[in-house]
Amino acid sequence: MLIALDAMGGDHAPGPIVAGAVQAVQADPDLRVVLVGDQAQVEPALVQADGGAPPTAGRERIELFHCTQVVGMEESPVEALKKKPDSSITRCWQLLRQKKVDGIVSAGNTGAMVASGFMHRLFLKGVRRPGIAAVMPTLRGPCVLIDVGANVSPKPEHLFQYGVMGSIFAKHILQRPQPTIGLMNIGEEEQKGHDLAKDTHALFNASGLREQFVGNVEGRDIHRGAADVVVCDGFVGNVVLKTCEGVFEFTMKMTFQEVLGALDVERERGKQALERLVDRYDYSEHGGAPLLGIDGVCIICHGSSGDRAIKNALAVAVRYASSGLNDQIVQELAASPAAANDG
């Protein structure tokens, strides 16, 4: 399995990105990684990842693809991509299009990753718009929230396709044999919400996914595990994903203060318990979100990803590439008339 990793993408690149690649190849003997980035920065990062020790096992499975440009985290995606034909993001997509790699992973500018993918039109057959699927923790195990930012003004048919793709992802990657699908809305009743929500609701009800469709779910239902797949437009999904991060951060800060302030002899134990929680649910440390609907594998990571997040993301890319998930998506979309509607 060969994955191209955008070594220049992320708030702290290339250091933790390269370190994540080193850890990933150590952990998985079948993984090969192409570090896409500026040789002058990536090679020292590789040396540093070893901390002065001789290169660890698996180093021969890391290669370098040199490029000279980087799309900054705050740059306007489309303009930056036009101005920078030798950017690490563009080079990653080119490697994927040329089938030189099985997948690509980046913690860089999300908008530019998505825009470059759209420009390369590397869509699976039948896919109208790719969508980013984020895995969220719930009281009943992980669920998929799709889309979290690829498509901020979708049509009902796009949202329907997100249901199809999210469901296949939940089945193959989260091991849910018959995933339930919910539509993000502001109330449970069918007639709730704006036109996009109502029209999408009708599409699901008229489709072959009817049995899996549990109707509308509200914001508070996500973490209660009301559906294995929660479908929403990319604007809402992006805001929701980041709001979860903010609420978790806020709640844990308050909890540290209140709990540690109340404890005395078991203060250290309490602290360790809270640190375990932060470690388990830290949204910035999870393994990246796949852009579903791409012919290949594309994993988008949080800008603040550390080495562990990158290591996890590479593992997700491998699992995805081995899953046959994309073939399933193509088959399922061909069998769903609603998904093929032009709109």
Added chain:
Amino acid sequence: MLIALDAMGGDHAPGPIVAGAVQAVQADPDLRVVLVGDQAQVEPALVQADGGAPPTAGRERIELFHCTQVVGMEESPVEALKKKPDSSITRCWQLLRQKKVDGIVSAGNTGAMVASGFMHRLFLKGVRRPGIAAVMPTLRGPCVLIDVGANVSPKPEHLFQYGVMGSIFAKHILQRPQPTIGLMNIGEEEQKGHDLAKDTHALFNASGLREQFVGNVEGRDIHRGAADVVVCDGFVGNVVLKTCEGVFEFTMKMTFQEVLGALDVERERGKQALERLVDRYDYSEHGGAPLLGIDGVCIICHGSSGDRAIKNALAVAVRYASSGLNDQIVQELAASPAAANDG
């Protein structure tokens, strides 16, 4: 101060609603409450609120307005309001329109509360669409999120007005002398998001609120306190508000398990500390959200409101009615050309 309280609205009405009214008049000697609801249910609830003891102080400041119908929590708002002219929600709005009360409070069907308000067209001069303002905790003290569900398909001018109204609310109710205003979006850069976000961004930048406008804020910025007022469309706001509730619930459940599982002799102390936190941030127990832009005061409460939430909501209604906030809104909108645009 005379407030009409929808005694029939809420998941557990009328019991905790009536109990909240009893507590509120006890706490505030200037408050009078009209309980709007079915006499046959409200009177026993009043007796029960005393728990067998003689009526508490202030009972003479609670009166009853009998009505025979209730809009159910799951009913379609507009249809239900048409079918039920004697519903407690309709009666509340009529009392407000007839200036028989200074404000109204309901934990009933939010959609029906808003729809009835829109039908009565009881808008302040210059207001295009009222919006619901929710107060959220942040690391820097409370902020206002507006709109959280009154207007799911707004125009840029509506969002701009939410900025004006939210800012006046933050100034007078949250005591922020010069509140900052942020626009909910999926990235910090001006060109991010859908057309609604971009057009609203331009309106703020071209307006007299330019100095207060801090630009786009992302989901994770809300709880960090990035702006005193966060403006968004009612669909996004509603999903965000309920997502916060879900994440908080989820995080606290996990925290109880992890922390209490780790503690031994100080387990009880840890438990009490966590209970204090739940108590402080429980989204369903906060005092209700004002529908801003109404000529009068309208406070909308969480459907699962208990007596404490209702007591708090009545206090918010009093504070609002005494604040002169509505006059400020009218003045400010008259002075904001962008707000008056037809669109």
